[in-house]
Amino acid sequence: MKNVPLINNENSKKLSRVLAQKVKKGFVVEEVNDKLPFVVLSKKPAKINHNLNFWISCATFGLWSIPWMVQYYQSKKEKKIIIAIDEDGMPFEEKCYG
Template sequence: MKNHFIKQDKLNLFTKVIANKIQNGFVVVERNDKLPFTVLYKEGKKINHSLNFLICCATLGMWSLPWLYMTQVTAKDQKVLVAIDEEGVVFEEKCYLG
């Protein structure tokens, strides 16, 4: 196994990406400084279905698409992996929740 040294500017970018995620409501679930990688988690937003139903009725069904989007996308929990790969590139990948 090759020993790769990570440059300071890549570590700064890695830290900045994690700080931005934390500022957007994510919390650190797991962190490893040797590899380095961090797993972040954000709980989905609660949807008020009764209010959305009333809005949907008032707009004659036009609100059904935004309501469906909120139900399928923003209400789900999110888990993200932020890491530095072997070439020193910072990447972000969605994790699947089981």
């Protein structure tokens, strides 16, 4: 059985392209592993302007309070993802929970 390297120059370029796209979207690199080519990224929760949402809610007679609460609960969680190279040399993304 031959030892086939997990990462070569072409796979490295694919991983770096996907990584660059995620960094543009606001993710921050937390950990990089070159031996098992993977990268752990995180994204801080977005800040909510509660004053603006309150006034919009008042103007819509409370209807805006539903999307405001959904936005609030979704923004409490920090997003973490892993980007790695699979056996075929293709990059994939997986959400981290916990």
